[in-house]
Amino acid sequence: QQQVKQSPQSLIVQKGGISIINCAYENTAFDYFPWYQQFPGKGPALLIAIRPDVSEKKEGRFTISFNKSAKQFSLHIMDSQPGDSATYFCAASNDYKLSFGAGTTVTVRA
Amino acid sequence: GAGVSQTPSNKVTEKGKYVELRCDPISGHTALYWYRQSLGQGPEFLIYFQGTGAADDSGLPNDRFFAVRPEGSVSTLKIQRTERGDSAVYLCASSLNPVLNTGELFFGEGSRLTVL
Numbered sequence: 001q002q003q004v005k006q007s008p009q010s011l012i013v014q015k016g017g018i019s020i021i022n023c024a025y026e027n028t029a030f031d032y033f034p035w036y037q038q039f040p041g042k043g044p045a046l047l048i049a050i051r052p053d054v055s056e057k058k059e060g061r062f063t064i065s066f067n068k069s070a071k072q073f074s075l076h077i078m079d080s081q082p083g084d085s086a087t088y089f090c091a092a093s094n095d096y097k098l099s100f101g102a103g104t105t106v107t108v109r110a
Numbered sequence: 111g112a113g114v115s116q117t118p119s120n121k122v123t124e125k126g127k128y129v130e131l132r133c134d135p136i137s138g139h140t141a142l143y144w145y146r147q148s149l150g151q152g153p154e155f156l157i158y159f160q161g162t163g164a165a166d167d168s169g170l171p172n173d174r175f176f177a178v179r180p181e182g183s184v185s186t187l188k189i190q191r192t193e194r195g196d197s198a199v200y201l202c203a204s205s206l207n208p209v210l211n212t213g214e215l216f217f218g219e220g221s222r223l224t225v226l
Binding site: 004006034041042043044045046049089091096097098099100101102103 | 165
């Protein structure tokens with residue numbers, strides 16, 4: 001049973017465009033929502049994270065938007081660059097254990 | 111190196127064989143995790159160690175899977191009587207303080223297991 005549902009499965013964006021990835025969860029006990037970035041052959045690496053008492057968090061070109069009432073959160077990648085081409089995973093946790101979404105493969109075309 | 115180290119990076123074995131996968135966490139990280147990532151999926155939790163003890167092994171699929179961390183540092187994931195369905199990338203991660211629930215897991219590059 002997947003606790004975090006992620007969409008889309010893949011997306012293609014032009015250089016300079018905006019990539020948007022959406023996630024939804026059911027467990028209201030979750031209180032930490034990180035996003036991980038994974039390149040082929042590498043392990044996932046933490047990109048940005050948010051707690052539910054904040055509706056938005058921005059770090060550089062990456063922004064998380066969080067809607068607690070809808071139990072949804074999303075990642076926006078602004079001014080997408082070819083180097084952003086990777087697989088992105090949303091995740092959720094209320095303790096030491098992370099529940100990951102299925103991932104979104106982002107391809108940025110130059 | 112300063113990161114999480116996993117060996118072997120690739121392992122091909124035959125159905126029914128025994129496999130060991132090793133993880134060397136970041137120095138000073140007391141928490142260690144094993145996750146399994148199947149093709150096209152997100153990592154799935156297997157087991158969590160705090161120090162030497164397995165604090166949560168609820169993600170291990172069955173009793174063919176076992177993990178140890180005898181000295182609170184290096185961990186070994188052991189799989190007996192491997193099956194084709196065990197084929198996946200096995201990721202190890204460590205963190206400084208899981209009690210704070212920061213979600214900041216530092217992952218290794220994984221051990222890709224292929225069972226023929």
